[in-house]
Amino acid sequence: MTNRPLPTTGATTGLLEAISFFRNPDFALERFQSYGDVFETRLLGQEMVFIRGDEAIGNLLNQSDSVEGWWPESVRQLLGMKSLANRNGPDHKARRRVVGQLFSRAALREYTPAIITMVNDLVDELNNSQQPIALAHRMRSFAFAVIAKTVLGLDDHNREVLFKDFEIWTQALFSLPIAIPGTAFAKALAARKRLLLHLRHRLSEIGPVAGHNTTQVCGLSRLCGGLDEHRQPLEDDDLAEQLLLLLFAGYETTASSLSCLMRALLLEPEVSDWLKPEIDSLPWPPAESDLMAFETERSPRLNAVITEVMRLTPPVGGFFRRTRHAITLAGVDIPAGRVIQVALAASNRHGPGDDLGCFRPQRHLDKATPQQILRPFGGGERVCLGQALAELEIRLMGVGLLKQLRLRLVPDQDLSLRMVPSPVPRSGLLVVAD
């Protein structure tokens, strides 16, 4: 069978396409319907190939030698060129190995008690508040605190200082990368400098000889002695950029999945009722000796609900690659040098079954129907490094809240989702505890 040429929308400047991309939640879906599972368009001057479906995505992930990582220019500059997100080949692999130590099973065990304490603090706050609480905002501070406290070992004061600069930095991530004084991008570059200074200072506090016998035990001590692609110790400047990446990659995404999980359960009481017997059967807090108590086999319903939330509202709507050589995806030829966006959100609603637009967690436990391949954490050589930590946080927060509280939505709030950078309820998800 001969391959097909790449279908294109014919956009020239890409201005209207870019406006539609940010405003229209069905941007990709509508174009997939017109052009098939692989098409090209232009977003503000940037040619971009969108792909969906198992065949095209599977083909892409199986040709890792022909593609490399890619990020929009604003993200590249704000993350920095030492960041593993902006590296490829042996440089990238070496840093993944070093940073991956922060998410080993042993590391997660160490982080778990602190995460449980943070969940219980939120439960207390919800129980004691006389006013409605915006749960989505609390999920943001929780997800940030998990990384800042367990990984970086920061105290409350330093965490707050970092958080403020981090919010300034995040706001310009997907902006025009022009650093005219006063613009969001210029402010973000200044915040980046301060953040890196803070992170380098933190690394110097931990020091090269710190280990698990010190009083400063946190994830960072696991990074000491990490080697680069030439088997030389990673410099602090390099490590600081990897830590900045972790804050970026791990915070908005996890906060979004937590908010969307709670929103879904509050909007679908029959799903909450279906889940409740399983939650009731799980211990809270999990015993010290059983810190992995909520893994998939022991909580299949919770896992199905989380999977369904990630399917319908993936925290990362799409991830990118750039072709180094010409490749073929689902029978369509893609030239070298093209940026590809894997459209996760559109892919997840496309496949066998006619109810893929509905929230129905039970589908993931139904052995009789073919299961979609879902990739909320990406795939191949760049698959999310923090997946295990994110899953742990979501399960602990899910069980901790559902087991200890009965939450109610405040009426007349806007529960629709703002989609960029990650889905979040527009009202902030106002709740009260009964």
Ligand code: HEM
């Ligand atoms: C629900 C939460 C999360 C979701 C849905 C998510 C999703 C993703 C996705 C889709 C990618 C791109 C993968 C690819 O290009 O194939 C990614 C990359 C990454 N994620 Fe996550 N992530 C989450 C949480 C976290 C956390 C908690 C951390 C760490 C604290 C983290 C660290 C990273 C890093 C470092 C990368 C870059 C990997 C590389 O380029 O090699 N993520 N994540």
